[in-house]
Amino acid sequence: MQGSVAEMKRRTHLTSVNTEWIALRARVEEITGQVQQAEKKAIQAEADRDEKRRPYEADPLFMYLWRRKFGTAAYRANPFTRYMDRMVAGVVGYESTMPCSTKSPCGYASTPSELLKGCARNDPI
Numbered sequence: 050m051q052g053s054v055a056e057m058k059r060r061t062h063l064t065s066v067n068t069e070w071i072a073l074r075a076r077v078e079e080i081t082g083q084v085q086q087a088e089k090k091a092i093q094a095e096a097d098r099d100e101k102r103r104p105y106e107a108d109p110l111f112m113y114l115w116r117r118k119f120g121t122a123a124y125r126a127n128p129f130t131r132y133m134d135r136m137v138a139g140v141v142g143y144e145s146t147m148p149c150s151t152k153s154p155c156g157y158a159s160t161p162s163e164l165l166k167g168c169a170r171n172d173p174i
Contacts, residue, residue, distance in 0.1 A: 110141045119143065 105111050118124045119134050120143065126134060138144060 105146065108141060110137050111143060111146070114138055114141070114143050
């Protein structure tokens with residue numbers, strides 16, 4: 050009788066371990082799928098960003114303002130240059146492309162790389 054009780058306890062333990070293992074395996078598969086999706090999104094976002102940046106990078110006036118950090122706290126210029134840069138910004142539509150703008154081609158420049166870093170660390174996104 051003791052043998053059958055011990056055997057039942059062992060089987061119950063194995064069943065609970067097996068159930069736990071199955072649940073953990075399902076969770077691992079779910080997370081693996083999420084990581085793969087995040088990697089795909091990051092690659093697509095990087096391709097989109099590169100495509101959207103081309104026209105801006107081809108515009109010498111836009112790039113002039115961008116390199117001078119126009120419209121940011123880091124921008125430094127004398128009053129006349131600031132006045133002229135504001136006029137140039139109006140001509141090229143620079144204000145609508147600022148990083149804080151949702152229309153920015155460059156504002157989300159770090160997003161794809163951040164997504165990929167998160168995937169590499171297996172961080173939730």
